Amino acid sequence: AAPGADLIIIRSPLQSADILDGISFAVENDADIINMSFSSYLGFLDGTDPEDLAVTEAFLNHGILTTAAAGNLGTRNKHARFGVGSGENNTVLLQISNEPDYSYLSLLWHSDDRDERITLTPPSGPAIELDAYSAIAGSSFVLDTDELSGYVFCEISPRGMNNIIIQISEPDHDWLDGGWEVTVTNTGGDDIWIDGYAWDGSWETSNMRFNSYTSNLRTISSPGTSDFAIAVSSYSEVGGSITSTSSRGPRIDGAPKPNIAAPGVSINAAWGGFLSDDDLWRSKDGTSMASPHVAGVLALIRQAEGSDNPWMDYSALDNGAGFSHSEIPSDEWGYGLFDAASSVMYVLDEPLEMNSTISDWAILGSIATDGDEPEVSPDLDIRSIKKFQQGDAIVFGVYTDDASDFSGTDMLSIEWDSDSNPLTGTNGVDILLNLTADNLAVFEWNGSDYEISSFTGSWWQSSLATFLKVDGLPQGVRGDIVIHTHNSTLAYVDSTSSTSLTNQWRPMLATFEIGVGSGNLTTLIDSYDRDSSVSSRSIGVSVVDDNLNVVQSSISTGQDSYETSVNSSLAFSQYVNSLNFNITSDTETLHLPLILLATISGDLVQITSASLDSYIIRTGLLFSERISGEFTIVGYELVSQALIGFKHTSGQWFNFTVSGDGTYVFVIAPSGFPIGEYQAFAIAKGSNVPTTEMQFATLTIIEDNTLIVVGVGVAVTALVVIFAFRRFSRRRGIEG
Incomplete structure (x- = not known):
């Protein structure tokens, strides 16, 4: 279990609405991993059932990983x-x-x-x-x-x-x-x-x-069919194989499933008999028992990774899968049998640290072993070699029968043919490491002799292991090594056979981003590989239709980051297309889940702000007040029509098209508007994106004839004054 991890137990009747509520509850309570040990075949089974889409949204929008039972439909004739x-x-x-x-x-x-x-x-x-x-x-x-x-x-x-x-x-x-x-x-x-x-x-x-045409293939159940659900098959530790009843892939539409395998036979599971200690646990079988194993591994990965990056966590889980590892998930094993230690190592750097201990290296496998040789002094008898390579650094761990002492005249040396060229250096050795007298010296072949290298060396010991670290290497350097121990006479005491430094790590997806540019969707993929050069990297991106046929594709080589664009018209065809991408380094490839373009395109158009200059508008014969304001759209390049709408309490709508490039200013005469209250809406429409709207204000339109009444009063007063003046003038004339 992951130390310090908290559990949220969500009890559900497992109706569709209840499952969606449960996922929503997990999101609202900041869950990191969701486990779903249940299955359903009532639906499309192609990743678009409501529960499947909720799992996808939890990953893409909230960074939550979900494990799910693959199902137990194998050999059932169902x-x-x-x-x-x-x-x-x-x-x-x-x-x-x-x-x-x-x-x-x-x-x-x-x-x-x-x-x-x-x-x-x-x-x-x-x-x-x-x-x-x-x-x-x-x-x-x-x-x-x-x-x-x-x-x-x-x-x-x-x-x-x-x-x-x-x-x-x-x-x-x-x-x-x-x-x-x-x-x-x-x-x-x-x-x-x-x-x-x-x-x-x-x-x-x-x-x-x-009773006919029965098949165990294409039996993955929902929500394991979600693009971003980690569907787990059931593995028998006794038989060393996937159980016969475990559902097989691929998904019904041909997409690779399951994702990974975990133990699912004779698992002690919690039981509800709390009144008796004998009923607290039951031995159970199936993919529902396998799935929680993987949820626990994901918790370990996330704690070790530390930044809650779902793409890295997903990559680490898949890459770390061990027995029967497959780059493209197989119908039975997925990527392979889960391996907690290996997956965690994909997000840890401890072995590279000075003074890392033998326990930090315990989960790394040996790249070479050497048998026990009784005639060799135990402190110079090499038993195994490990290595950890990342970026421009490499650490070799040399394990001996007894603790070694290289502070005096004994020596540990590594002869390294880094370019796999037997003509470079003596016997092909172009890099030489010598540890003796408390000093690690690094030499390089200069064409005629060995000289002190620009690479820096450091070393330390822990129990029976001696660690030698070299910094400043070209990324992805490989080749072959031979390791020797020498006594005070510098004679060879023990030597390993030539060992190849093979590709230790598979490529990882660091980040995936999608945005809008020039009316198209833009995708940005960042990758890395600990021990391969960028020159060996390729990133492939394609858009596939509902039958997984490629309708657009592109590839980048020799770089760890790739930005490409997808025509927005491909986001919404008659049936939605999906984004498919993979990362290759050397001979290893990481395949990522399909991404429904509709699920990400809809989030690219957002109305971020909207306001009215006045929330009360007066109308009347002598008023000319206007309805004015503005709203802002992010992703406006995908918008073909922006509107401001007013919905009267009677249900009547008044819509007006507005022009702009991201910011839309409107001034509208309220003529024809009935008196009363209106809800104000900003609306964005696009032929290739869902309609987006925001209800942002309440507008009140009133009829105001105050000036007319005042005007009539003034006019009457003026008439009275004029009439009185005329009468007065006439009188004065008679008297005169």
Whole structure:
């Protein structure tokens, strides 16, 4: 366990809304890692189910990593996969036996025209034919026949996955027992593949199962199907293999899954029997037991890494996977069997530090071993070699049978052929390290002799190990070494065989950023590799469609940072595209999860501020007050139309298009506006981004005729004065 880690226990009925609430609760309470030891096959299974998208959002927006059970559908006969050619049909056999409530059959497939028809043929009675999928997609309805009564749900995922679910949900629903034929007719278009899932509420039960075309592949369950869920398969420590019941990849759309493997057999798990000590723990099996192991490793990685960088933590977990490591996750193992020590080392630097101890090196494997030689003095008898390389520094750890003393005349030397050229130096040795008399000297071959090198050397000891560090090396230097011990006569006492300095570390993703530039999405990827030169680095970025076909790609070589642009029109096609990228150093490649462009593009357009100059506007015959103000849009390059909108309490809208480049100033005459209150909205629209709006103020429009009344009063007074003056003038004239 990670020292000092706190646990947040979230109890949930595991309905979709409850799961989303649980993820939200974890986010609000600053969780670092979420573990989900449950499974569902009710949905698209392509990373776009609500729970899957919530996991993705937790990673991208909050830096939270999620581990999830891969599922236990292997060898259960609850999944079938079969092809249907263009203009053909194919049938899978489904056995029904006293199905419980909420049992369902789910069919999933990709197609270009959606002209497929599903026919359900019962053991007896007439066949049940559904309309062409294009006619029923996006709808739900009740199926009510003597042989089958239940709900039918027909939806298309954001990635273009077709889904039909037939579910027994009500007490009066029923599915006739016996053998059913499920026939898919592909009227035309491309050949298609159908994945069917028969679920009867439990892994072990067989109330619903397939009798043909059964397959263990493509059985990863949600939320493990999320792009950013770390789906964990179940490993048997006794058998040394993935358990037969552990779900296999890839994901239903072909994306690599699972991500990693962990022990999932005979795991002591907490149990709810608190009244008896005997009931506190139970031995359990499955991917739900494997997943928490990986959550614990992620907690260790995050504590060691220290900056809460989810990309580094994700990279370290995958790169550190040991037994059966695979660069592209395999269908059974993912990246391989989790290795806590190796993964943690990807984010630690302790072995490079002066005076690091033998325990700091304990989790590093040896690059060479040398047998026990009784005739050699134990303090000069070399038993194993370790190395730690990062950037321009390398440390060699030399382990002997007894503590060595190189403060006197004994010597430890390393002959290093760093350029793998046998013609450079004596016997190809172009770098020579000699430790004796408390001094480590570093020499280089100058073409004719060895001279003191510009590289700096330092050394220290811990127990049976002597550590020699060299700084200032060209990054990624390799080659071969031979290590010797010498006595006071400088004679060779013990020597290792030639050992190659192989690539020790895989590439890491340091940061990933996305922004907007010149109307396009810009991506910035920063990578690093501890022991490989930048010249060997390549970063590949591609956009793939719903069938994982590449629609745009680019590659950078010889640099650790790569900024590229993606046409914003690719962010939103008929079905959303995804960003796919990988990092290669030397021969090692790190593949990162798919990123739905829709999930990141929507956040790129934001209305950051909006205001009105006045919140009360007077109207009347003698008033000319205007509604004025401004609002600001970040990511305005993706906006095709900016509007200011006013919604009256009656529900009536008044919208006005506004021009600007990020800042939008508006002045509007309120003529035609009814008297009353309005909610003011700033609105940003784009053809390739979701509409964004902000309700930012309440505006009140009043009718004010005060000046008219005052004007009438003044006019009347003036008339009276004029009339009186005239009468007075007439009188004076008569008298005169």
